Amino acid sequence: MKKIMMGDEAVARGAYEYGVTFASAYPGTPSTEILENISKYKEIYSEWAPNEKVALEAAIGASIAGARSLAAMKHVGLNVAADPLFTFAYTGVNGGCIVITADDPGMHSSQNEQDNRYYAKFAKIPMVEPSDSQECKDFVGYALDLSEKYDTPVLFRLTTRVSHGKGVVELKERKDIEMKSYKKDISKYVMVPANAQKKHIEVEKRLKALKEESERSPLNKIEWKSKEIGIITSGISYLYVKEIFDDEVSILKLGMTYPLPEKLIREFAEKVDRLYVVEELEPYIEEYVKSLGISVIGKDLIPNIGELNPGIIKKALKGEENEYIELDLNIPGRPPMLCAGCPHRGVFYVLKQKKVPVLGDIGCYTLGAAPPLEAIDTCVCMGASISGAHGFQKANEHNGRKQKIFSVIGDSTFFHSGITGLIDIVYNKGNAVPIILDNRITAMTGHQQNPGTGKTLMGENTQEIDIPKLCEAIGIKNIRVVNPFDIEDVKNAVDEAMTTDETMAIVAKGPCALIPPKPTGECKINQDKCRKCGVCLRIGCPAISKKDGLFNIDPEQCTGCTVCMQVCPFDAIEKVR
Amino acid sequence: MQDVTSILLVGVGGQGTILASKILTEGLLNEGYDVKMSEVHGMSQRGGSVNTQIRFGKKVYSPVIDLGSADIIVAFEKMEAARWLKYLKKEGTMIVNTVEIPSLTILIGKEKYPEDLIEILTDKTKTITVDASKIAEELGNIKAQNIVLLGKLIKYLDLRNIDWEAIIKENVPEKFLDLNIKAFRKGLE
Numbered sequence: 001m002k003k004i005m006m007g008d009e010a011v012a013r014g015a016y017e018y019g020v021t022f023a024s025a026y027p028g029t030p031s032t033e034i035l036e037n038i039s040k041y042k043e044i045y046s047e048w049a050p051n052e053k054v055a056l057e058a059a060i061g062a063s064i065a066g067a068r069s070l071a072a073m074k075h076v077g078l079n080v081a082a083d084p085l086f087t088f089a090y091t092g093v094n095g096g097c098i099v100i101t102a103d104d105p106g107m108h109s110s111q112n113e114q115d116n117r118y119y120a121k122f123a124k125i126p127m128v129e130p131s132d133s134q135e136c137k138d139f140v141g142y143a144l145d146l147s148e149k150y151d152t153p154v155l156f157r158l159t160t161r162v163s164h165g166k167g168v169v170e171l172k173e174r175k176d177i178e179m180k181s182y183k184k185d186i187s188k189y190v191m192v193p194a195n196a197q198k199k200h201i202e203v204e205k206r207l208k209a210l211k212e213e214s215e216r217s218p219l220n221k222i223e224w225k226s227k228e229i230g231i232i233t234s235g236i237s238y239l240y241v242k243e244i245f246d247d248e249v250s251i252l253k254l255g256m257t258y259p260l261p262e263k264l265i266r267e268f269a270e271k272v273d274r275l276y277v278v279e280e281l282e283p284y285i286e287e288y289v290k291s292l293g294i295s296v297i298g299k300d301l302i303p304n305i306g307e308l309n310p311g312i313i314k315k316a317l318k319g320e321e322n323e324y325i326e327l328d329l330n331i332p333g334r335p336p337m338l339c340a341g342c343p344h345r346g347v348f349y350v351l352k353q354k355k356v357p358v359l360g361d362i363g364c365y366t367l368g369a370a371p372p373l374e375a376i377d378t379c380v381c382m383g384a385s386i387s388g389a390h391g392f393q394k395a396n397e398h399n400g401r402k403q404k405i406f407s408v409i410g411d412s413t414f415f416h417s418g419i420t421g422l423i424d425i426v427y428n429k430g431n432a433v434p435i436i437l438d439n440r441i442t443a444m445t446g447h448q449q450n451p452g453t454g455k456t457l458m459g460e461n462t463q464e465i466d467i468p469k470l471c472e473a474i475g476i477k478n479i480r481v482v483n484p485f486d487i488e489d490v491k492n493a494v495d496e497a498m499t500t501d502e503t504m505a506i507v508a509k510g511p512c513a514l515i516p517p518k519p520t521g522e523c524k525i526n527q528d529k530c531r532k533c534g535v536c537l538r539i540g541c542p543a544i545s546k547k548d549g550l551f552n553i554d555p556e557q558c559t560g561c562t563v564c565m566q567v568c569p570f571d572a573i574e575k576v577r
Numbered sequence: 578m579q580d581v582t583s584i585l586l587v588g589v590g591g592q593g594t595i596l597a598s599k600i601l602t603e604g605l606l607n608e609g610y611d612v613k614m615s616e617v618h619g620m621s622q623r624g625g626s627v628n629t630q631i632r633f634g635k636k637v638y639s640p641v642i643d644l645g646s647a648d649i650i651v652a653f654e655k656m657e658a659a660r661w662l663k664y665l666k667k668e669g670t671m672i673v674n675t676v677e678i679p680s681l682t683i684l685i686g687k688e689k690y691p692e693d694l695i696e697i698l699t700d701k702t703k704t705i706t707v708d709a710s711k712i713a714e715e716l717g718n719i720k721a722q723n724i725v726l727l728g729k730l731i732k733y734l735d736l737r738n739i740d741w742e743a744i745i746k747e748n749v750p751e752k753f754l755d756l757n758i759k760a761f762r763k764g765l766e
Binding site: 029030033161167239246323324326364370544546 | 645
């Protein structure tokens with residue numbers, strides 16, 4: 001049977017067909033749909049972990065127990081999970097285990113565009129890179145076999161266009177793979193120095209064997225055509241090369257990209273007149289080819305910044321460009337913005353007026369940095385808000401600068417890595433004020449459950465972790481739970497935080513406007529009372545607009561959250577339903 | 578048409594481009610075409626400019642459409658039509674929903690919504706206008722605008738022979754089925 005599938009969905013199908021029974025992940029674009037789709041197969045136990053490190057450690061535990069397992073994450077998630085990864089490389093597996101990294105060249109929804117292929121080399125584990133959805137499915141099976149044969153985790157590298165691209169996939173039945181038995185083996189699984197020192201020697205031996213595997217791997221193959229030009233490529237870049245050159249050039253397509261196949265590359269390079277490497281982001285393959293003393297053209301022509309596309313390759317290698325229609329017209333940009341009815345809006349409105357540094361985090365609320373709210377000063381990585389605010393505050397204090405410092409962090413991000421920052425504040429007697437924006441869901445990645453929502457990935461009810469109680473247990477003296485749709489309530493809490501020296505946390509608890517039951521209220525501007533001051537525009541609500549001098553609220557978008565009503569100085573906005 | 582047809586669906590996050598493209602690709606697959614599609618999820622969905630790229634033919638490689646290489650652009654909003662025009666082939670066709678959705682800078686009065694967009698587009702390329710939002714509203718729910726536009730695209734592609742209504746049935750909730758079938762038929766008119 002054939003089905004059109006997204007790359008992530010095909011990876012999930014691969015997990016099903018090739019006998020995975022344990023999968024864990026923390027949501028992150030473009031990897032989120034892997035676990036969302038895995039959760040549809042009852043044969044696989046799947047869960048959202050609080051962060052990527054926990055997800056990988058759980059997958060390691062499942063592998064040691066004997067199950068085929070996987071952990072999935074976006075590229076920056078692998079930074080979080082890097083600690084277990086490097087030692088997992090030493091212990092090796094029992095049941096096959098793959099670690100999926102979904103990179104985001106072009107940063108469609110990320111804070112950087114690091115090239116995670118270097119992680120394979122760094123951790124000394126094999127890596128596979130599919131080009132399309134069919135390969136996404138097939139390579140899962142290959143990678144699991146590789147993992148078990150060579151006793152190693154396998155890095156499974158995707159990029160946005162592979163993860164979110166769709167293509168035709170041939171489906172097969174699930175293979176019945178029995179869970180392996182578990183045998184206690186201290187020299188293999190207890191990485192104390194004496195054992196780890198021996199293991200490192202094995203890892204180096206394993207790499208040599210894996211290099212031989214790469215030489216004969218069906219994933220690495222030459223497509224011989226004209227030998228005037230030879231192109232070495234992998235992943236999505238392979239499809240772009242095929243699009244531009246079709247059958248005009250010879251191609252060495254690499255599906256197993258660590259270790260790289262030295263002999264195969266030499267054979268290919270010797271037989272073509274001119275050799276290119278076409279790869280997205282860093283010169284990962286190019287550096288290796290050059291290290292073999294082979295002359296090759298890569299990043300001299302192909303940019304290492306942003307995504308590639310067929311047009312870039314055509315221009316770089318053929319010197320040709322498509323003709324296109326240009327408009328001599330200023331088209332206003334359309335950046336994403338906080339939704340109408342978003343619970344974060346009121347908090348940002350209050351914070352902006354205080355003119356205090358607000359250290360931000362990763363999630364929808366990062367949009368609070370955009371005009372007109374401009375309420376956030378920083379966005380670095382998951383969890384960096386609370387800890388960053390603590391450092392900011394301590395540096396100020398130590399150098400004699402007096403200033404109140406705030407941070408904002410979502411519920412899911414707080415569980416991910418905000419808690420340790422809060423412990424830092426309490427332990428080291430700081431007074432930066434965290435505001436936990438608890439919108440009851442992991443919103444930005446498309447509404448996944450988290451430890452605070454009371455539901456698991458597989459749809460079961462579970463214990464809801466109580467954020468205020470957690471803050472209390474950590475030792476926060478003053479915890480204020482506010483309704484983010486009530487500006488006065490938020491303002492009072494922030495005012496109190498401005499003056500107190502004790503450790504304080506604010507929890508703004510209000511549901512995301514997009515989760516059911518969706519709010520259905522409506523506010524309207526009374527044109528007789530409206531003095532056209534424009535204050536309502538300062539909250540950056542997509543439902544409120546100014547046209548031909550008149551202010552209006554779009555009833556289709558309005559949820560009746562009343563934030564605009566509360567900021568209007570002339571009581572010109574009324575709640576009509 | 579040539580071997581591979583490239584279609585770009587562009588609009589504003591929340592307008593339903595993803596569902597329309599899902600129905601389209603499933604229909605094309607049933608008909609035996611090789612199909613590739615690309616879309617981006619995540620941050621851009623929060624009211625930002627969104628696009629879905631669909632390519633079909635005997636054999637398709639790239640899921641991504643380049644500047645000047647789309648055969649058809651279906652713009653769910655006028656300003657997005659103008660923004661993405663550079664992706665259209667010179668001899669390509671623009672199907673545009675005549676609705677205006679202002680972006681933030683326009684909402685707060687800092688920039689103006691560009692005027693005479695339909696005239697400008699018509700002057701530059703073959704342009705088909707559809708009042709899809711209005712048609713859907715008249716049918717009872719503006720959300721069905723995506724299916725009206727899908728109908729228009731199917732009509733233009735001359736792919737009526739595929740059983741689209743069956744695919745729509747598989748992809749929309751029962752209570753919205755009637756609305757979406759009507760919307761699709763309106764688009765085909």
